[in-house]
Amino acid sequence: MHSLLTRAWVEVDLGALLRNGARVVEHTGARLLPMVKADAYGLGATRVACALEELDPWGFGVATVTEGEELRRAGIERPIVVFTPLLIEEFDAARRARLTPTLGSADAIAAWRHSGLPWHLAIDTGMNRAGVSWRDVGSIHTAIASSPPQGVFTHFHSAQLNDGSRRTQEERFAQVLAALPVQPKMVHAENSPAIARHGRDAARQWTVARPGIFLYGVASGEGEEITPDPVVALRARVVDLRVIDVGDTVSYDATYRADSRRRIATLALGYADGYRRALSNIGIVLVRGKRARVVGVVTLPFCRTISTASE
Numbered sequence: 001m002h003s004l005l006t007r008a009w010v011e012v013d014l015g016a017l018l019r020n021g022a023r024v025v026e027h028t029g030a031r032l033l034p035m036v037k038a039d040a041y042g043l044g045a046t047r048v049a050c051a052l053e054e055l056d057p058w059g060f061g062v063a064t065v066t067e068g069e070e071l072r073r074a075g076i077e078r079p080i081v082v083f084t085p086l087l088i089e090e091f092d093a094a095r096r097a098r099l100t101p102t103l104g105s106a107d108a109i110a111a112w113r114h115s116g117l118p119w120h121l122a123i124d125t126g127m128n129r130a131g132v133s134w135r136d137v138g139s140i141h142t143a144i145a146s147s148p149p150q151g152v153f154t155h156f157h158s159a160q161l162n163d164g165s166r167r168t169q170e171e172r173f174a175q176v177l178a179a180l181p182v183q184p185k186m187v188h189a190e191n192s193p194a195i196a197r198h199g200r201d202a203a204r205q206w207t208v209a210r211p212g213i214f215l216y217g218v219a220s221g222e223g224e225e226i227t228p229d230p231v232v233a234l235r236a237r238v239v240d241l242r243v244i245d246v247g248d249t250v251s252y253d254a255t256y257r258a259d260s261r262r263r264i265a266t267l268a269l270g271y272a273d274g275y276r277r278a279l280s281n282i283g284i285v286l287v288r289g290k291r292a293r294v295v296g297v298v299t300l301p302f303c304r305t306i307s308t309a310s311e
């Protein structure tokens, strides 16, 4: 909770987060593998994951071993899948935290095999970031046959666009699945835009859904069959209020010049707090529910560090 001394803060509506998660489950008919990487997109991985427990997700998705360890320390017992390639040197730590790596090379599969723990096979169908290329799956046939993965997945690079790439990637992925020496129990692919724009059909194919940004309240644009409720609010107090005359300017470089008498409010928030300078003269804020334009250049912070010294 914010105190009277708090000048700017972020509110996270965990109820809305849960509604968005439930919407994904309802739309896809699949269990959740919520992506909570990057500290749950900045909202706090532990709090978000603990809240999502209520939806009985299959597991959680992270980007690094450190993130997985943090969830384990918070008491999360479900599978935690690490969705970036691990260095072989990280395997020990991943095993100790009972993390599920995503592997895409024969060497990595052989190295993980000794852990006796599950892993997921990453297939690259066009993102060109991680996983074995759909063209080269033959290179890992032997490794898979002796150490079968629990799941196999791919990742769409442009599911929010109408460029046909999703279909191309699905076809490549289907080709790979048909050629695998063993059929893994789990098959997954969908990120938020893929879920929101194509949920019903996908239900037949995918075992789990991997939403990220949708859970956190960000829509992926036109063509969506489901939309998320807002989850995050950035709030700041008004710390100065003044009326300026025609021709007066606001902030550095005088990029805003008043075309009439204007009332200007100063908010206790700047780019050091994460409110982007790029929003200078284009940002919109709500003042008691009414839209107001950000005028002038966003400055560094307007906040102060309060230090206390004991005697």
Ligand SMILES: *Cc1c(COP(=O)(O)O)cnc(C)c1O
Binding pocket: 035, 037, 083, 155, 190, 191, 192, 193, 210, 211, 212, 213, 214
């Ligand atoms: C981040 C990520 C997701 C979730 O993406 P959103 O667009 O935020 O839903 C899904 N799968 C993988 C492999 C990811 O890295």
